[in-house]
Amino acid sequence: MKTLFIGQTRFSLYIPNSMSWNLARSKSEDEYMKALYADERLGPRMDIFENLSVPQLALAAEDHHVVHFVQYSSSLPEKYQTRLRALAEKYDFLELYVNDSQVQHSELINRAAKERLENERGLVSFAWYRLDDDDILGKDFFKMAEPYVTPEHAGYVLSFGRGYTTVYMDGSLWDLRELYRPKTSVGQMYICSFDSESGRFIEPPRQDHAQIDKWAPTILDSRSTNFITMLHPNQDGHQRGGYAEAIGRIFREQQQLPLASSTGAFSDAFPVIARSLQKEEDVVFDARGMSETQATQLGTEITELESVSYTHLTL
Numbered sequence: 001m002k003t004l005f006i007g008q009t010r011f012s013l014y015i016p017n018s019m020s021w022n023l024a025r026s027k028s029e030d031e032y033m034k035a036l037y038a039d040e041r042l043g044p045r046m047d048i049f050e051n052l053s054v055p056q057l058a059l060a061a062e063d064h065h066v067v068h069f070v071q072y073s074s075s076l077p078e079k080y081q082t083r084l085r086a087l088a089e090k091y092d093f094l095e096l097y098v099n100d101s102q103v104q105h106s107e108l109i110n111r112a113a114k115e116r117l118e119n120e121r122g123l124v125s126f127a128w129y130r131l132d133d134d135d136i137l138g139k140d141f142f143k144m145a146e147p148y149v150t151p152e153h154a155g156y157v158l159s160f161g162r163g164y165t166t167v168y169m170d171g172s173l174w175d176l177r178e179l180y181r182p183k184t185s186v187g188q189m190y191i192c193s194f195d196s197e198s199g200r201f202i203e204p205p206r207q208d209h210a211q212i213d214k215w216a217p218t219i220l221d222s223r224s225t226n227f228i229t230m231l232h233p234n235q236d237g238h239q240r241g242g243y244a245e246a247i248g249r250i251f252r253e254q255q256q257l258p259l260a261s262s263t264g265a266f267s268d269a270f271p272v273i274a275r276s277l278q279k280e281e282d283v284v285f286d287a288r289g290m291s292e293t294q295a296t297q298l299g300t301e302i303t304e305l306e307s308v309s310y311t312h313l314t315l
Helices: 029-036 039-061 078-090 102-117 141-148 209-214 243-255 265-269 271-276
Strands: 004-010 065-072 094-098 123-130 135-137 157-160 162-169 172-180 189-195 200-202 218-221 227-231
Touching: 004 102, 039 065, 039 078, 039 135, 039 141, 039 271, 065 078, 065 102, 078 094, 102 123, 102 189, 141 157, 141 189, 141 218, 157 209, 162 243, 172 271, 227 243, 265 271
Parallel strands: 004 065, 004 123, 065 094, 157 218, 162 227
Antiparallel strands: 123 189, 135 227, 157 189, 162 172, 189 200
16 A cells, blocks of 8 residues: 555634634634634635645645645635635545534544554554645655655654745745745654554654654755745734735845745746746836835925025135
């Protein structure tokens, strides 16, 4: 049997009072739900997930045993639930789960593994990985991961530390940069084993992805680029302040990273994204459209200024 990979995307789960997300802090439950499900937030995420993330994931899943769970709350607006169902019909490796329980979230991975591996004999290895709805995996993601998914590595974590960032704005992608970020959440993989005879699981602890090596031995492989982090103003990490402040933070973050070419290795690993990436000369930056302040209205009346006399001094 091919190595089983289980993916998990939590599509804007409604988790009130969570301290893990800036969006949920200092808001009433009604305010949090309104902000969580606002079209200006969900629209870009749905576009990225539907047209970029999942099609790219489909390329990576070819010739591999992959099942990818998409969890969403029952309160998610119906128009987005409809689009998720259409996506699951198009890609057979996607499975949807309506999830209003944290317990259901934590038990889903092991239950799914047991169902798919119960006919295997003895100790079987598998791995599960996390993917946000606005993150992208490289075409060779599972090919690169497979050699590490062994019984000897059960309880280990695998991190691909080298990738890219790009800016998503108004349906366009631009400003491609190289990124080195070990233990990123994008595609962080948890190597597990299951004994079909005893029903015993071995898995790494589920802890903060950025400090996971404090709890589990962590394999770091940064030989090749293997992920893309999308940057856009409606991400949780950019929720402090207004829209213009978020844009400013993104630009400052990008300026710290080296520019990357959209051809060659990038287009080979991310063909779906390469087709959508704007060429730099095609980018039109409309500063007025991104400003939170109103443009100053300039008059066309002639203004007369008083004349001023100047005395020329000879030194």
